[in-house]
Amino acid sequence: MEASQGGTGKMVGAQVRRVEDPRVLLGKSQYVDDLDLPNSLALAFVRSPYAHARIVSIDAAAAQNQPGVRLVLTGADIAGAIKPLRVEYEPAKAPTHKPCDWPVLAQDKVRFVGEAAAVVVAADRYAAEDAAGLIDVEYEPLEPVSDVEQALAADAPLVHEEWGDNVMQTLQAEIGDVAKAFQEADCVVSERLTTGRHMALPMETRGCVASFEPATDTLTVWSSTQVPHVLRSHIALVLDFPEHHIRVVAPDVGGGFGQKGHLFPEEAVSAYLAHRLGRAVKWIEDRRENLSASLHAKQQAVQAELAVRQDGTILGIRGRFVGDVGAYSEYPWGSAFEAGHAASSLPGPYKTPAFSFEAVSVATNKTTIGVYRGVGLPIGVLTMERLMDLAAHKLGLDPAEIRLRNMIRKEEHPYTTIIGAEVESGSHRESLQKALDILGYQECRAEQQRARAQGRYLGIGIGCYLEGTAPSSAAFASMGLNLGGYESATVRMDVAGKVTVLVGTHSHGQSHETTLAQVAADELGVPLADVKIIEGDTNAVPYGMGTWGSRSAVTGGGAISRASEKLRNKMLRIASRMTEVPDDDLELAEGMIRRRADTTPLMPIKELAHRVLVQAGSLPRDEEPGLDATAHYEPPPSTHANATHIALVEVDSDTGQVTLLRYIVVEDCGTIINPTVVDGQIQGGVAQGIGTALYEHALYDENGQFLTGTLMDYLIPTAIDVPQVEIGHIESPSPHTPHGIKGVGEGGAIAPPAAIANAVADALAPFEVRVDAIPLTPERVLGWIEQRQAAA
Amino acid sequence: MAATQFTEYQTIRVRVNGHEYEREVPVRRLLADFIRHDLGLTATHLGCEHGVCGACTIIMDDESVRSCLLFAVQADGAELQTLEGLADGDKMHPLQQSFWDNHALQCGFCTSGFLMSAVDLLNKNPRPSEEEIRHGLSGNLCRCTGYANIVKAVQAVAEQSQS
Numbered sequence: 001m002e003a004s005q006g007g008t009g010k011m012v013g014a015q016v017r018r019v020e021d022p023r024v025l026l027g028k029s030q031y032v033d034d035l036d037l038p039n040s041l042a043l044a045f046v047r048s049p050y051a052h053a054r055i056v057s058i059d060a061a062a063a064q065n066q067p068g069v070r071l072v073l074t075g076a077d078i079a080g081a082i083k084p085l086r087v088e089y090e091p092a093k094a095p096t097h098k099p100c101d102w103p104v105l106a107q108d109k110v111r112f113v114g115e116a117a118a119v120v121v122a123a124d125r126y127a128a129e130d131a132a133g134l135i136d137v138e139y140e141p142l143e144p145v146s147d148v149e150q151a152l153a154a155d156a157p158l159v160h161e162e163w164g165d166n167v168m169q170t171l172q173a174e175i176g177d178v179a180k181a182f183q184e185a186d187c188v189v190s191e192r193l194t195t196g197r198h199m200a201l202p203m204e205t206r207g208c209v210a211s212f213e214p215a216t217d218t219l220t221v222w223s224s225t226q227v228p229h230v231l232r233s234h235i236a237l238v239l240d241f242p243e244h245h246i247r248v249v250a251p252d253v254g255g256g257f258g259q260k261g262h263l264f265p266e267e268a269v270s271a272y273l274a275h276r277l278g279r280a281v282k283w284i285e286d287r288r289e290n291l292s293a294s295l296h297a298k299q300q301a302v303q304a305e306l307a308v309r310q311d312g313t314i315l316g317i318r319g320r321f322v323g324d325v326g327a328y329s330e331y332p333w334g335s336a337f338e339a340g341h342a343a344s345s346l347p348g349p350y351k352t353p354a355f356s357f358e359a360v361s362v363a364t365n366k367t368t369i370g371v372y373r374g375v376g377l378p379i380g381v382l383t384m385e386r387l388m389d390l391a392a393h394k395l396g397l398d399p400a401e402i403r404l405r406n407m408i409r410k411e412e413h414p415y416t417t418i419i420g421a422e423v424e425s426g427s428h429r430e431s432l433q434k435a436l437d438i439l440g441y442q443e444c445r446a447e448q449q450r451a452r453a454q455g456r457y458l459g460i461g462i463g464c465y466l467e468g469t470a471p472s473s474a475a476f477a478s479m480g481l482n483l484g485g486y487e488s489a490t491v492r493m494d495v496a497g498k499v500t501v502l503v504g505t506h507s508h509g510q511s512h513e514t515t516l517a518q519v520a521a522d523e524l525g526v527p528l529a530d531v532k533i534i535e536g537d538t539n540a541v542p543y544g545m546g547t548w549g550s551r552s553a554v555t556g557g558g559a560i561s562r563a564s565e566k567l568r569n570k571m572l573r574i575a576s577r578m579t580e581v582p583d584d585d586l587e588l589a590e591g592m593i594r595r596r597a598d599t600t601p602l603m604p605i606k607e608l609a610h611r612v613l614v615q616a617g618s619l620p621r622d623e624e625p626g627l628d629a630t631a632h633y634e635p636p637p638s639t640h641a642n643a644t645h646i647a648l649v650e651v652d653s654d655t656g657q658v659t660l661l662r663y664i665v666v667e668d669c670g671t672i673i674n675p676t677v678v679d680g681q682i683q684g685g686v687a688q689g690i691g692t693a694l695y696e697h698a699l700y701d702e703n704g705q706f707l708t709g710t711l712m713d714y715l716i717p718t719a720i721d722v723p724q725v726e727i728g729h730i731e732s733p734s735p736h737t738p739h740g741i742k743g744v745g746e747g748g749a750i751a752p753p754a755a756i757a758n759a760v761a762d763a764l765a766p767f768e769v770r771v772d773a774i775p776l777t778p779e780r781v782l783g784w785i786e787q788r789q790a791a792a
Numbered sequence: 793m794a795a796t797q798f799t800e801y802q803t804i805r806v807r808v809n810g811h812e813y814e815r816e817v818p819v820r821r822l823l824a825d826f827i828r829h830d831l832g833l834t835a836t837h838l839g840c841e842h843g844v845c846g847a848c849t850i851i852m853d854d855e856s857v858r859s860c861l862l863f864a865v866q867a868d869g870a871e872l873q874t875l876e877g878l879a880d881g882d883k884m885h886p887l888q889q890s891f892w893d894n895h896a897l898q899c900g901f902c903t904s905g906f907l908m909s910a911v912d913l914l915n916k917n918p919r920p921s922e923e924e925i926r927h928g929l930s931g932n933l934c935r936c937t938g939y940a941n942i943v944k945a946v947q948a949v950a951e952q953s954q955s
Contacts, residue, residue: 024900027835034834073952174938203839203901254901287840509899509936550947674896687938719926719939
């Protein structure tokens with residue numbers, strides 16, 4: 001039942017409609033390309049058609065003579081003026097990491113198809129693109145590094161000569177006695193699998209508008225970004241421009257999913273040009289540029305083994321993850337992050353006494369890898385869940401049973417995992433059991449048997465995960481990354497008792513204007529309609545880290561709770577003087593200062609606000625004027641969400657087509673702020689995970705040429721492909737966060753590759769095919785079936 | 793390479809959301825750019841500019857069209873409807889209301905295109921089945937919602953119109 005939006009009462013947990021929707025639905029939202037500044041110029045980038053080539057010369061004369069063209073710049077023109085993007089880790093923490101320069105315009109060499117070699121500034125985008133087409137770049141093609149195997153060969157061409165090889169980073173760890181575990185095991189299963197290169201693909205491509213205002217000596221960058229302050233700091237760094245004269249504004253952002261959590265070369269160039277020309281400039285990339293020149297994700301080759309006892313108890317796991325990171329390193333996080341994240345996620349919710357892994361990040365002449373929803377987790381979970389099914393099969397155990405036997409039990413929390421993470425609470429076994437109940441597991445198994453008898457191949461696949469959400473500053477520091485995990489918020493009350501919240505997260509679809517307002521409304525006892533959330537303007541909101549990593553509800557919500565607490569304490573202190581009721585006997589609720597014991601209203605909040613802010617002479621002398629408070633919230637070392645996904649599929653053995661008949665998720669993100677929003681995040685995440693599992697593939701040929709440059713070639717799920725996800729909830733609040741919130745944003749996308757791959761393997765069990773690669777395209781699945789039939 | 797110029801202009805008259813416009817446009821100007829940047833109607837979005845994602849869908853003479861695949865001059869004499877023309881003042885069209893009620897949008901970038909495709913779908917088939925809705929909207933891509941709530945929102949409006 002929907003809570004009244006004008007009323008008060010407990011808002012955390014209430015199913016309220018989104019505050020942000022009316023302006024979007026009425027066409028009043030403002031994305032970055034909707035901003036048309038007066039006298040604005042447009043940019044177009046000239047991009048490399050080669051994967052690997054030396055730039056011999058660039059002839060821009062014809063372009064410069066085009067009508068409307070203001071300026072053409074090449075890498076040589078901006079060398080020294082804009083620093084290259086260079087990801088540095090703390091050497092002591094990341095001794096094997098090799099940094100590289102990503103020049104914002106190619107200097108002497110291009111390293112992937114789509115790399116920017118020059119930029120045109122012209123009166124409008126038509127003129128800029130015309131001129132870009134007239135720039136004559138002479139390339140001397142070099143042998144490309146087109147895959148990881150080639151990259152690791154002794155005589156491989158080098159993507160970055162100064163490295164001496166193509167390895168960006170190798171991470172290794174062994175915890176417990178792994179060799180012993182494998183010696184003592186009753187059963188060992190192993191799997192080699194590969195995941196397809198794919199990408200976030202937000203519906204709004206990347207873009208920014210930059211302008212320099214001499215009157216205020218301010219460089220303003222409006223960008224479609226998830227991380228406004230991160231962008232500001234790094235624009236300052238690469239342009240060597242004083243940060244306090246830079247303002248970054250993130251307007252409405254049309255999706256990001258990780259891709260827009262970076263500083264891109266094009267943004268640095270735009271900011272530089274606005275300052276240099278004293279004119280506003282706009283860069284809006286087209287879809288081909290987004291597909292070929294933004295960031296890709298998650299192409300890894302995995303080899304992993306699982307050692308178990310006869311009863312299925314896990315003794316040890318080992319895995320080697322080799323990531324194809326492409327040409328450069330995503331800035332400022334670093335592309336080597338993904339393989340390590342995938343590898344370290346292997347044990348998941350399963351109690352594991354011995355674990356070793358190696359994660360190798362390898363450079364190739366392809367588009368750079370960047371974080372995309374779930375980062376390495378979908379690959380780690382796919383690997384582990386395949387191993388669990390293989391072990392169950394070999395031991396004659398039910399796939400559900402082997403999982404239940406190994407999962408962390410409720411009474412074992414807080415449970416410290418093999419990699420040292422403290423899992424504070426959770427519902428691993430309960431979520432699996434509930435998902436099986438929703439499916440009607442036994443009935444489905446019976447149906448599967450009946451269908452097989454009719455020559456139809458149904459399969460049931462399980463995917464379970466444990467997700468560390470909202471990484472802390474310390475977690476990044478331990479990996480050698482110079483990044484914060486904290487968040488900041490300012491909470492202000494105005495003279496009418498209404499609340500403005502300024503917070504450093506940035507919604508790109510996550511509904512913060514609603515969910516974060518629900519948190520503030522509860523903390524300050526005001527109606528939801530009396531709270532306004534402001535994000536995305538570095539001149540307005542305190543320094544924060546933006547939105548990624550299932551962090552905003554935990555960290556943004558945490559910062560708002562802490563700032564509200566400060567403000568509330570002050571209000572109650574002042575109210576105590578006015579009402580002569582001790583402040584710990586007072587509360588803020590339903591727009592009133594109330595006596596806590598019997599909820600008697602003593603004074604409207606708006607009256608208190610007016611007296612503090614306007615009739616300030618009546619304030620007690622020892623009380624500071626003003627009604628605002630700021631807090632910086634560092635999340636706990638770890639918060640953990642968990643879920644079970646189950647896919648029921650049918651595979652057409654004549655065509656290889658995989659059809660999703662049902663998809664079930666039982667999630668546990670701790671305390672739910674808004675059930676509608678959580679369901680929306682799950683449904684949407686699952687859709688992206690379905691894309692990962694079945695369709696999406698950014699392809700290159702053996703020359704490093706990019707083959708999937710349109711949405712006719714790069715396929716994402718449509719309305720026909722995504723079923724209604726059947727969602728169940730369990731709430732295991734975190735004991736460490738305000739309200740017990742854990743975070744949910746990435747979860748939906750993490751387990752579909754595992755659940756769907758397992759379901760396809762289960763469906764094709766009669767053919768004994770080895771499901772060892774995603775995406776599970778009809779061509780690939782049919783190939784497996786035909787291979788087995790030929791062998792038989 | 794020789795310098796190229798694209799300077800041919802043509803005057804067009806269009807009716808957009810009930811307002812008459814007469815404008816001189818370069819003959820190669822996309823209809824989407826004309827609507828967005830010349831008329832300032834920025835609710836129509838561009839997601840791919842090659843006719844696949846459907847974000848730029850508008851209604852032209854009672855048919856849904858992709859405004860990124862048309863030149864402005866092709867709309868000369870036409871009647872166009874964009875998202876800005878859907879509501880009656882601040883009173884939402886039933887589809888807009890239903891999208892709100894059913895959480896059918898997240899980032900909102902594709903929403904305008906979905907609404908205009910849904911308008912066209914319900915105009916032609918006021919009582920679509922779920923499957924017909926899914927097919928009718930399959931030319932519009934959404935990366936946030938996973939479509940289920942969009943389908944529900946359209947279904948709810950179709951059911952209302954039956955009662």
